[in-house]
Amino acid sequence: xxxxxxxxxxxxxxxxxxxxxxxxxxxxxxxxxxxxxxxxxxxxxxxxxxxxxxxxxxxxxxxxxxxxxxxxxxxxxxxxxxxxxxxxxxxxxxxxxxxxxxxxxxxxxxxxxxxxxxxxx
Numbered sequence: 720x721x722x723x724x725x726x727x728x729x730x731x732x733x734x735x736x737x738x739x740x741x742x743x744x745x746x747x748x749x750x751x752x753x754x755x756x757x758x759x760x761x762x763x764x765x766x767x768x769x770x771x772x773x774x775x776x777x778x779x780x781x782x783x784x785x786x787x788x789x790x791x792x793x794x795x796x797x798x799x800x801x802x803x804x805x806x807x808x809x810x811x812x813x814x815x816x817x818x819x820x821x822x823x824x825x826x827x828x829x830x831x832x833x834x835x836x837x838x839x840x
Contacts, residue, residue: 754771
């Protein structure tokens with residue numbers, strides 16, 4: 720179940736990056752991401768959450784086997800909100816949200832963190 724949620728999340732990030740990249744981007748795009756599911760908190764309590772590093776752009780195939788990277792510079796909190804909304808819609812539609820309710824801890828103070836952190840390596 721946790722891996723299904725992660726797949727939906729990464730798919731929606733890829734979709735938002737494609738939207739944000741705009742201009743003549745083919746439908747067959749790929750996102751560069753590394754992620755893993757952490758199941759426990761520091762006190763060994765059940766606390767399912769995800770750690771993800773996502774590139775700030777998308778890869779498109781320009782020729783057979785040749786990929787081109789399109790950087791997306793202007794990601795915003797609105798982009799993050801759009802991803803979050805679509806993930807919630809998908810989780811509700813697939814009934815995963817109801818199944819996850821038992822594992823979701825009570826909400827703490829909310830912070831507006833952007834899913835997209837600009838990293839340059």
